[in-house]
Amino acid sequence: MAAQFGRRLRRSATSGAVVAAAVAALAASQAPELAPPATDNAGGDHAIGAGETTAPPGEDSATGDSVYFTDLPPLNTPNKPGVTPKLPPVVTGPAEAGIPASVLSAYKRAEQSIRATDPGCNLPWQLLAGIGKVESGQARGGRVDPNGTTLAPILGPALNGVGFANISDTDRGAYDGDRVHDRAVGPMQFIPSTWADWGQDANGDGKKDPNNIYDAAQAAGLYLCAGDRNLALKADLDRAVLSYNRSTEYLNTVLSWFEYYKRGTHTVPDGTGVLPIDRSDGRDQRHRPSPTTPFLPAPLHPAPGTGSPEPGPSTPVTPPRTTPPTTG
Numbered sequence: 001m002a003a004q005f006g007r008r009l010r011r012s013a014t015s016g017a018v019v020a021a022a023v024a025a026l027a028a029s030q031a032p033e034l035a036p037p038a039t040d041n042a043g044g045d046h047a048i049g050a051g052e053t054t055a056p057p058g059e060d061s062a063t064g065d066s067v068y069f070t071d072l073p074p075l076n077t078p079n080k081p082g083v084t085p086k087l088p089p090v091v092t093g094p095a096e097a098g099i100p101a102s103v104l105s106a107y108k109r110a111e112q113s114i115r116a117t118d119p120g121c122n123l124p125w126q127l128l129a130g131i132g133k134v135e136s137g138q139a140r141g142g143r144v145d146p147n148g149t150t151l152a153p154i155l156g157p158a159l160n161g162v163g164f165a166n167i168s169d170t171d172r173g174a175y176d177g178d179r180v181h182d183r184a185v186g187p188m189q190f191i192p193s194t195w196a197d198w199g200q201d202a203n204g205d206g207k208k209d210p211n212n213i214y215d216a217a218q219a220a221g222l223y224l225c226a227g228d229r230n231l232a233l234k235a236d237l238d239r240a241v242l243s244y245n246r247s248t249e250y251l252n253t254v255l256s257w258f259e260y261y262k263r264g265t266h267t268v269p270d271g272t273g274v275l276p277i278d279r280s281d282g283r284d285q286r287h288r289p290s291p292t293t294p295f296l297p298a299p300l301h302p303a304p305g306t307g308s309p310e311p312g313p314s315t316p317v318t319p320p321r322t323t324p325p326t327t328g
Helices: 101-117 125-142 192-198 215-226 234-244 248-262
Strands: 099-101 266-268
Touching: 099 101, 101 215, 101 266, 125 215, 125 234, 125 248, 192 215, 192 266, 215 234, 234 248, 248 266
Parallel strands: 099 266
Antiparallel strands: none
């Protein structure tokens, strides 16, 4: 069933075990400097801020409960608290702690803009990184162009009810190239119906593109903060992650990466990130379709995200916040 956003979020607490315990404070990042978030609404996105009262209902999810990666972080942490090396390290940290530069920049920019307008949500960028790792392996190791758009579409399997939700086509194939069933799309794996309500133009290019890491990270942050959630509270954190995919294993996997990234990360060049292997459907990355050329989206009337790309990710557009529109 496609996500519907006109109902109040269920307030029942959802329990889930955190695989790794929270420890040291966040290590200093080596990501590119972030520009201050803009305060206008030139992108035409959903406005954000305190007072938002609607969120995805409990029986729906951002991804349609699509496939995700189940790899867990290594047992050795990026930075062990209280241990100072005698000499500067030759490498900056374990390979798994490396996040591609554009991807890391998008996560931090989303956190910065949402914290500026909705401080009560307490969105940490490491949570976006945990979801991005589990959903797409950080945009397939950061295979994005200079504007943050994936070099090839990242598509989940057809949501045909066989092992996943059964979601008939809602976008006439505009985003996922499938006119029969919807598929999760992009580095944060939004289904088209969810993107229609939560899509953002975070890099100010005139498009709301689920294949762009800046747009997708901003949308994911808003989605996780919906319903006046405070992600500093365990119950709200669990609910937020489960709203993305209704699986306890998914919750535990995301939170394990969340805690891992909180212990320290470092920047790696785009396209060089470590790719995950194991998938929740029992297959592995070696069997996953990986298109090398973009599909041609079916036309919409009007087509989503029209506009000429002018400013890149160095000139983000972050809208002020109001309550997002709801549908019946």
